[in-house]
Amino acid sequence: MSSDDSLSCRHSWLRTQYRSTVECLRGLCRDESGNALILLAISVVPLLALVGSSIDMGRAYLVVREQSEVRFGAG
Known part of the structure; x- marks a missing residue:
């Protein structure tokens, strides 16, 4: 060869x-089978980012509110 x-x-x-x-x-x-699973997997990432950022913003709001209550003696 x-x-x-x-x-x-x-x-x-x-x-x-x-x-x-x-x-x-x-x-x-x-x-086309399994498309729902792929769409769910792709949408989980932004959904978790939104949930995480809303929790962070809520905690930040509480901290600022507590700081202002202490600072100004509001009650």
Whole structure:
């Protein structure tokens, strides 16, 4: 087997692997099952950020209010 035949065999194998990978990815793109899980996973990150920031803002508000009560003697 010459080097040209070996190279041709490798190219043929790569072409076959590439085609099967592309077909698999196309099938995944067409498949609509499991979309709800993906959308939920993507939406959890901003939702947790909003919840965390609202907790932080609420605690900051309480600290400022307590500081102003102590400072001005409001009661």
